[in-house]
Amino acid sequence: xxxxxxxxxxxxxxxxxxxxxxxxxxxxxxxxxxxxxxxxxxxxxxxxxxxxxxxxxxxxxxxxxxxxxxxxxxxxxxxxxxxxxxxxxxxxxxxxxxxxxxxxxxxxxxxxxxxxxxxxxxxxxxxxxxxxxxxxxxxxxxxxxxxxxxxxxxxxxxxxxxxxxxxxxxxxxxxxxxxxxxxxxxxxxxxxxxxxxxxxxxxxxxxxxxxxxxxxxxxxxxxxxxxxxxxxxxxxxxxxxxxxxxxxxxxxxxxxxxxxxxxxxxxxxxxxxxxxxxxxxxxxxxxxxxxxxxxxxxxxxxxxxxxxxxxxxxxxxxxxxx
Ligand SMILES: Cc1cc2nc3c(=O)[nH]c(=O)nc-3n(C[C@H](O)[C@H](O)[C@H](O)COP(=O)(O)OP(=O)(O)OC[C@H]3O[C@@H](n4cnc5c(N)ncnc54)[C@H](O)[C@@H]3O)c2cc1C
Numbered sequence: 001x002x003x004x005x006x007x008x009x010x011x012x013x014x015x016x017x018x019x020x021x022x023x024x025x026x027x028x029x030x031x032x033x034x035x036x037x038x039x040x041x042x043x044x045x046x047x048x049x050x051x052x053x054x055x056x057x058x059x060x061x062x063x064x065x066x067x068x069x070x071x072x073x074x075x076x077x078x079x080x081x082x083x084x085x086x087x088x089x090x091x092x093x094x095x096x097x098x099x100x101x102x103x104x105x106x107x108x109x110x111x112x113x114x115x116x117x118x119x120x121x122x123x124x125x126x127x128x129x130x131x132x133x134x135x136x137x138x139x140x141x142x143x144x145x146x147x148x149x150x151x152x153x154x155x156x157x158x159x160x161x162x163x164x165x166x167x168x169x170x171x172x173x174x175x176x177x178x179x180x181x182x183x184x185x186x187x188x189x190x191x192x193x194x195x196x197x198x199x200x201x202x203x204x205x206x207x208x209x210x211x212x213x214x215x216x217x218x219x220x221x222x223x224x225x226x227x228x229x230x231x232x233x234x235x236x237x238x239x240x241x242x243x244x245x246x247x248x249x250x251x252x253x254x255x256x257x258x259x260x261x262x263x264x265x266x267x268x269x270x271x272x273x274x275x276x277x278x279x280x281x282x283x284x285x286x287x288x289x290x291x292x293x294x295x296x297x298x299x300x301x302x303x304x305x306x307x308x309x310x311x312x313x314x315x316x317x318x319x320x321x322x
Contacts, residue, residue: 149246
């Protein structure tokens with residue numbers, strides 16, 4: 001990567017600039033010159049992104065750099081979002097939490113307010129990669145990369161997170177569920193960036209949970225991810241439910257039939273059996289080395305049932321506290 005501005009790599013002893021890259025001591029290193037920009041305001045970032053067709057924003061670059069290394073086209077300008085204070089801030093204002101889109105997931109997992117209010121969303125954030133990855137990875141990158149197997153989108157969705165988006169025309173707010181539209185595709189217009197996420201404090205007797213299955217014990221992507229959030233009344237009956245599955249369709253799948261099966265019932269017995277069946281039926285998974293279609297469907301049902309069970313236990317423990 002080049003240095004700030006459009007300064008080219010300097011030729012020097014043993015280094016010679018060529019049309020295709022750099023030739024050093026007989027080796028053709030094929031390095032091209034990307035420029036690096038580090039804006040400190042949202043407006044500057046939007047201007048930089050709009051300044052060239054091949055400009056790209058990034059937060060942790062834990063998706064972007066591996067993709068470039070794997071042969072995706074190199075951006076001409078890499079716009080680093082991590083120096084914009086608003087994009088890396090976590091705050092609570094009244095009953096609303098605001099989390100900057102570039103905030104490292106390690107900071108999210110260490111925030112006592114978020115841990116208490118959204119244990120499942122924090123669990124999902126804490127599953128991304130390793131400690132090293134989490135010192136860089138962000139919710140904004142996880143959502144904008146639009147991988148069907150991304151871990152945080154199902155939990156953002158069951159918690160009804162809103163995404164604040166800035167672009168050349170100003171700011172707008174949409175449901176986080178509306179951002180990813182297909183593998184690698186988003187509803188962001190050219191020149192738009194995710195600025196922050198807003199989450200409302202859950203009501204009393206409400207909690208979430210997230211579970212995923214990976215083929216190995218570390219550092220793999222989900223075969224299935226399942227997020228659930230439930231609200232109970234004083235008798236333990238479900239009054240509200242949200243269930244979302246990852247890695248089983250091109251985008252996150254909500255399961256309204258499973259949610260309806262829980263309402264008015266204890267989260268046990270027949271209601272949980274209905275959740276499992278509806279979740280399995282809602283999937284349209286791929287067949288690949290991580291799992292067959294039949295396996296993914298079955299796992300989706302099992303994880304949905306277990307995630308509902310854990311969320312309900314947490315909601316019970318939380319009692320009347322919101
Ligand atoms: C070893 C390893 C393990 C991993 N494990 C997991 C895992 O277990 N689960 C999982 O879900 N992911 C995993 N990932 C993928 C990655 O770490 C996550 O998707 C992470 O959340 C991406 O965040 P980032 O800030 O690094 O994104 P970046 O790489 O910075 O950006 C990703 C994409 O989003 C765009 N983008 C970034 N920020 C914004 C913004 N604010 N507005 C608009 N567009 C934006 C970028 O242009 C790029 O297209 C792993 C990656 C690696 C390398």
